[in-house]
Amino acid sequence: MGLNLTQKILKAHLVEGQMIPGEEIGIRIDQTLTQDSTGTMAYLQFQAMGIDRVKTKRSVAYIDHNMLQQGFENADDHKYIQTVAHKHGIYFSRPGNGICHQVHLERFGVPGETLLGSDSHTPTGGGIGMIAIGAGGLDVAVAMGGGTYYITMPKVVNVKLTGSLKPFVTAKDIILEVLRRLTVKGGVGKVLEYTGDGIKNLSVPERATITNMGAELGATTSIFPSDEVTRAFLKAQKREDVWVELKPDEDAEYDEVIEINLSEIEPLTAAPHSPDNVKDVKELEGIKVDQVAIGSCTNSSYMDLMKVAKILKGRTVHPDVSLVIAPGSKQVLTMLAANGALADLIAAGARILESGCGPCIGMGQAPATNAVSLRTFNRNFKGRCGTVSAGVYLVSPETAAVSAITGKLTDPRTFEGNIAVEMPEEFMIDDNMIIPPAEDPSTVEVIQGPNIKPFPINTELKDEVPGKVLIKVEDNITTDHIMPSNAKLLPFRSNIPYLSEYCLTPCNPDFPKRAKENNGGFIVGGENYGQGSSREHAALAPLYLGVKAVLVKSFARIHKANLINSGILTLTFKNPEDYDKIQEFDELVIENAVEQVKSGNTVVVKNKTQNTEYEMSLDVSDRERQMLLLGGKINLIKHQNAAEG
Numbered sequence: 001m002g003l004n005l006t007q008k009i010l011k012a013h014l015v016e017g018q019m020i021p022g023e024e025i026g027i028r029i030d031q032t033l034t035q036d037s038t039g040t041m042a043y044l045q046f047q048a049m050g051i052d053r054v055k056t057k058r059s060v061a062y063i064d065h066n067m068l069q070q071g072f073e074n075a076d077d078h079k080y081i082q083t084v085a086h087k088h089g090i091y092f093s094r095p096g097n098g099i100c101h102q103v104h105l106e107r108f109g110v111p112g113e114t115l116l117g118s119d120s121h122t123p124t125g126g127g128i129g130m131i132a133i134g135a136g137g138l139d140v141a142v143a144m145g146g147g148t149y150y151i152t153m154p155k156v157v158n159v160k161l162t163g164s165l166k167p168f169v170t171a172k173d174i175i176l177e178v179l180r181r182l183t184v185k186g187g188v189g190k191v192l193e194y195t196g197d198g199i200k201n202l203s204v205p206e207r208a209t210i211t212n213m214g215a216e217l218g219a220t221t222s223i224f225p226s227d228e229v230t231r232a233f234l235k236a237q238k239r240e241d242v243w244v245e246l247k248p249d250e251d252a253e254y255d256e257v258i259e260i261n262l263s264e265i266e267p268l269t270a271a272p273h274s275p276d277n278v279k280d281v282k283e284l285e286g287i288k289v290d291q292v293a294i295g296s297c298t299n300s301s302y303m304d305l306m307k308v309a310k311i312l313k314g315r316t317v318h319p320d321v322s323l324v325i326a327p328g329s330k331q332v333l334t335m336l337a338a339n340g341a342l343a344d345l346i347a348a349g350a351r352i353l354e355s356g357c358g359p360c361i362g363m364g365q366a367p368a369t370n371a372v373s374l375r376t377f378n379r380n381f382k383g384r385c386g387t388v389s390a391g392v393y394l395v396s397p398e399t400a401a402v403s404a405i406t407g408k409l410t411d412p413r414t415f416e417g418n419i420a421v422e423m424p425e426e427f428m429i430d431d432n433m434i435i436p437p438a439e440d441p442s443t444v445e446v447i448q449g450p451n452i453k454p455f456p457i458n459t460e461l462k463d464e465v466p467g468k469v470l471i472k473v474e475d476n477i478t479t480d481h482i483m484p485s486n487a488k489l490l491p492f493r494s495n496i497p498y499l500s501e502y503c504l505t506p507c508n509p510d511f512p513k514r515a516k517e518n519n520g521g522f523i524v525g526g527e528n529y530g531q532g533s534s535r536e537h538a539a540l541a542p543l544y545l546g547v548k549a550v551l552v553k554s555f556a557r558i559h560k561a562n563l564i565n566s567g568i569l570t571l572t573f574k575n576p577e578d579y580d581k582i583q584e585f586d587e588l589v590i591e592n593a594v595e596q597v598k599s600g601n602t603v604v605v606k607n608k609t610q611n612t613e614y615e616m617s618l619d620v621s622d623r624e625r626q627m628l629l630l631g632g633k634i635n636l637i638k639h640q641n642a643a644e645g
């Protein structure tokens with residue numbers, strides 16, 4: 001039986017386990033990336049492991065999230081990351097050089113290699129034929145040290161694209177169509193592998209838009225083959241030497257097949273407040289728009305912004321609309337500046353932001369109260385933009401640009417004019433904002449400013465785990481709920497004691513106080529708990545507050561891994577109706593916890609208040625079980641090092 005592309009790359013990197021869906025496998029990681037918001041923690045953890053130089057083929061530290069320097073905090077973080085990268089063999093992409101995923105695709109991505117990134121949109125790299133996976137910072141730190149990365153062997157879904165897109169229908173609409181069909185939970189435990197005749201007309205940036213937003217499906221990753229389109233992109237980046245042809249075997253088998261005829265897709269939008277709340281733009285046309293934001297790692301490529309420039313050229317942004325544009329990288333911005341497109345954007349009234357994440361995480365440009373914001377981004381969770389009452393609609397750059405002129409959500413097909421853009425034969429390349437590692441690390445001093453605090457480490461699991469239910473939350477709680485990420489909090493990503501004061505406060509402002517008063521306890525949640533970003537702060541803040549276990553109907557993949565890495569028990573209700581029977585402040589206890597965790601996949605939780613008990617699944621591998629017993633991954637690594645030494 002032939003192999004699909006996902007299986008081929010995983011097989012070439014397999015270190016442990018068997019490639020049977022659902023089984024844990026260990027893979028070798030070729031490349032890593034971090035961004036500043038998760039990076040400080042990842043590098044503190046890397047330093048704690050006592051390894052001098054990274055052992056990967058290539059590791060890159062980006063600064064793209066927390067760029068505003070309203071105080072010393074972000075600047076401190078940038079300095080720390082720059083110096084720690086320089087010392088330990090890591091390339092450093094300076095603030096202003098661009099968004100990690102965009103720059104990585106342009107300058108570092110290699111077809112057929114594995115990439116682990118401390119950012120949930122790392123799967124963007126699948127657009128160039130990588131197995132690119134988002135993970136918590138600690139997993140990335142371990143991979144930098146040459147350690148194996150463990151995942152559950154995913155099912156592979158073949159997304160077969162046929163036909164071709166109609167004018168003004170885009171890659172963004174393709175992935176919104178996939179989200180409409182599969183929902184934000186539909187990709188859990190799966191890789192989406194794109195094949196079919198329809199892919200040959202999709203450029204690498206378009207493919208990357210699709211793999212980027214595969215993260216919104218909860219998928220492990222998404223991947224396109226490496227073909228002549230990939231080769232042309234790499235050639236234009238003067239990196240043709242890293243190109244290899246990669247495709248599934250003729251007789252490859254898949255666990256599922258989805259067929260999408262591209263010619264049937266219409267312009268789409270994800271309405272507030274979930275990326276899978278997908279509607280036809282036509283259906284919602286006419287909604288008054290207050291803000292349009294174009295950019296993010298989803299849609300900020302040269303091709304995207306050239307189309308926007310063509311739409312805006314000679315026109316003026318509607319007086320009621322604030323249009324902000326953040327080019328994805330210095331390369332993109334330089335090219336727009338050189339060919340005059342930037343002048344067209346400015347002349348139309350666009351506010352140009354530096355190349356970074358910016359408004360995507362509410363780092364500036366939060367919309368007004370109750371505003372409607374059209375964004376080319378990938379997430380529209382309530383409050384993520386910085387304004388809780390705002391409604392964010394996710395759209396293509398074409399829909400965004402046309403709507404910025406009309407002042408209302410507008411079907412881009414109403415625009416009269418040609419906006420076709422050819423892939424350049426050569427991009428403008430200058431890597432002067434990427435600093436290579438030091439040749440002599442002994443000369444580099446790592447500078448750790450006062451904003452950078454030690455991270456919490458758990459202790460061994462105790463025999464009896466008692467505590468109150470500190471909070472009970474609904475389905476689809478995101479990491480933005482658990483550890484809010486906004487312009488006020490982002491500068492404190494290296495300061496868990498400070499951040500923990502805001503843990504779960506969007507769900508209940510009293511949570512941190514309750515946790516402290518009760519000396520920790522339990523969290524109860526519904527389905528898909530912890531969806532969204534890879535930030536391990538969403539596990540470290542609860543750990544700091546003494547949370548011992550999280551009891552839910554189901555977990556999102558990365559958050560579950562982060563909880564386990566922190567030594568917090570991840571328990572799912574065997575009987576989902578038990579969720580309804582637990583109340584906030586109920587007194588729970590796990591008796592014989594060590595024995596229960598050691599011996600199987602069932603943990604009994606007693607509810608002393610209701611005088612009942614619940615059977616919970618502890619769905620973990622043996623390695624994860626050991627982590628839970630020892631109190632997390634750092635303790636496991638120390639334990640292993642002690643055993644070896």
Ligand code: SF4
Pocket residue numbers: 064065099100101119121296297298356357360361377378
């Ligand atoms: Fe940055 Fe937004 Fe992309 Fe995250 S999703 S990497 S915040 S642009």
